[in-house]
Amino acid sequence: KGVYRLLILDGHSSHATPEFDQYCTENKIITLCIPSHTSHRLQPLDVSCYSSLKVAYGHEVQKLAYYRVPYIDKEDFLAITGSAGSAHS
8 A cells, every 4th residue: 555566576587677677666666586486385375365466467467458459568567467456455
């Protein structure tokens, strides 16, 4: 409910770009990178904490699919996640 958002990343190097870091800074997004190859061990969080957010995100993606949006880039992902998170809270 605050100004900042937390985005948890899987530690993959494709997320580590200066543009992505700048976007996160400008939009008050705090990134938390979990160690690579550990997401399978953290999956219980996916079920208990994030399941309703995943459902809301899925609805947002379905809307884009309806309008034939073929690709979701990082900026789209952040916008969709923000919309889903707002609907979720």
